[in-house]
Amino acid sequence: MLDIKELRENIDQVQSSLLERGYSLDVRKFKELDAERKVLQVNVENLQSSRKKLSEDFGKLKATGEKVDDLKDKIDHLNKELKKESIELDKILESLNALLLDMPNVPHFSSPVGASESDNVVIKKYGTVDASKKVDHLSITKQIDTEMATKIAGPRFALLKGNMAKLQRSLITLMLETAIKNGYEEYYVPYMANRDSLIGVGQLPKFEEDLFKTTEGLYLIPTAEVPLTNIFRNTVVDEDDLPIKVTAHTPCFRSEAGSYGRDTKGLIRQHQFEKIELMQVTHPSHSLDDLDGLLNNAKEILDLLELPYQVVELCTGDLGFSSCKTFDIEVWMPGQSKYREISSCSNFSDFQARRSNIKFKDKNNNKSFAHTINGSGLALGRTLIALIENNYDENTKQIAIPKALQKYFDKNLINID
């Protein structure tokens, strides 16, 4: 949510910033609504004030036993007027709020301007790509079974067995242990969340169709960002405690509505996948630096796994709804001969904090909205693909396990039968 005061004062500037990310703000509508709001609100508050005074008089008259009929008529009349005006005001406030909830975050001035994915900027490449490797993970091992999963649940699900299930589990441990080492506190969280929680992070009301909803009205979480961020909803933290770093491993559920035909084979795009999420509540003056730190925490995993990757900065047109600045980490996937997103690290500035009411207080007890940042560290399914495809030796039919992972997997090779 954007600051309504900022909108009142600098609406043209906000409009042009939002245009950079492809959102056209209806300035006239906003100005009209806010002007109406002002008139109605002042009016309603004046009426409330009069009623308060008259009701007090009423009490006094009654106490002295005088006649109150005339005064009652007067108050009744006033109440009628008040009710009418209040309803009008509520309507305007609701429209104003709906407009505010619909507006995406303003891109940070440092985000590269661009219209789409193709304008994203590659910041740096790491590791060496072995272009001779081209084998797809599904053809390497039968222990990733999407057909069996289709029987059980449907398309866009997967079943891992034996070594693959264990490999994923060891990756989870490696990632969580690394996060903990880097100062994140581990959480176990609900995998379902209520509406308020999803509005808080910016997922609702706009992107309902991307979510799975239960018959009880709860939503399956599309990312651990939802529960982790909502830990802090409606709270005030101490400035001295910032940044607060939290992490969780959860499954993520996404309907993938609108992605029919895309990435239909293998683990790349699933209704359910595992992810380790890194999340921080940070000071507004440090959130950019902290985002760099968080990005490094995610990169560290790829370094530990010795996988080739690149860091890409998203252009304004490709930014997520709540984000003002995002770096994607893309890992090399031999099966596709492409870099694919494996982590997305974003700064939400105070956008989520406003929606979720997350504040910090300074020494003088002054409260301000905090900043929130988060990123994957990492998405498990895609890590599994990258690991298998990059480390598979066609001649020996073996997958090499990187050194850092051996501690958790307790083998240095997987033999494919």
Added chain:
RNA sequence: GGAGAGUUGGCUGAGUGGUCGAAAGCGCCUCCCUGCUAAGGAGGUAACUGGGUAACUGGUUCGAGGGUUCGAAUCCCUCACUCUCCGCCA
């Protein structure tokens, strides 16, 4: 699932229709007193928000929402959460 109790300011906790944004205590802040400290004394101390350049001035908020009433922390209804007992269960 059944029965009962509760939800008030940073905390504890009073408050059953108007003088209640709310007693008292604790905590915190300022000042006084005492050589320092402790003790003691006086005063202050909720949040959110509108209008206004400002001084200032209005509104809302006692778990949430609705209702009764001229007027609701207080009465009624619905919901959420917490606690106790019973049942069930990993």
